[in-house]
Amino acid sequence: MPKRLRRCKECGEYTLQRDRCPHCGGEVEVPHPPRFSPEDPYGKYRRRLKKKVWIKKFGPPPRGEGE
Numbered sequence: 001m002p003k004r005l006r007r008c009k010e011c012g013e014y015t016l017q018r019d020r021c022p023h024c025g026g027e028v029e030v031p032h033p034p035r036f037s038p039e040d041p042y043g044k045y046r047r048r049l050k051k052k053v054w055i056k057k058f059g060p061p062p063r064g065e066g067e
Helices: 043-058
Strands: 006-008
Touching: none
Parallel strands: none
Antiparallel strands: none
């Protein structure tokens, strides 16, 4: 089983440990994006969530732009 590089969510340091960051004890995550597939079964849901987060953070786009 290959080891994957992991990144701490709190301090941003990289490590090979799977459970906790050895520097600060924070939670670690895999920093690599998921593999691309042209038959993306969840793309519709991911784009919908991304749009909701964008609107919540920045508000709706002004009318007339991008049309």
